[in-house]
Amino acid sequence: MSEIKLAVSGMTCSSCVKHVTSALKQLDGVEDVSVDLATGKVMVTRATDKADDLIAALIEDGYPAQLDAGGATQANQGGSCGGGCSCS
Numbered sequence: 001m002s003e004i005k006l007a008v009s010g011m012t013c014s015s016c017v018k019h020v021t022s023a024l025k026q027l028d029g030v031e032d033v034s035v036d037l038a039t040g041k042v043m044v045t046r047a048t049d050k051a052d053d054l055i056a057a058l059i060e061d062g063y064p065a066q067l068d069a070g071g072a073t074q075a076n077q078g079g080s081c082g083g084g085c086s087c088s
Contacts, residue, residue, distance in 0.1 A: 001031060002049040005068035006042040008058055011035070016063070023057045030054075041068060 008020060017035045020042060024033045029047035036042070042065070044054055051067055058065040 001045050001047060004044045004046065004049065004051050004054065006044065006051070006054060006058070006065050007068040008035075008040050008042050008063050008065045010063045011037055011040060013037075019061060020058060020063055023061045023063075024054055027053055027057060 011017060011020060014037070017037055020035055021033045024030055024042070024044055027046075029050075030044060031047070032043075032045040034043040044051075055065045055067075
């Protein structure tokens with residue numbers, strides 16, 4: 001199993017976490033998804049180390065994502081949720 005760390009922006013609430021988790025768990029080989037809303041970090045455990053489909057799925061859902069290079073990211077960039085969220 002590979003652990004893939006992503007930096008995801010646009011998440012502001014628990015609904016965003018659910019959307020991100022759901023989008024990633026639908027992809028082949030994904031075993032587990034752990035989202036840290038406060039830091040905007042997402043850890044994905046999957047059978048391969050392929051990440052481009054993870055990033056594409058999140059971007060499609062309105063959550064800009066990239067591989068986490070280990071630097072600090074800001075969870076709420078832009079002030080509004082990514083996509084599909086019902087917060088105000």
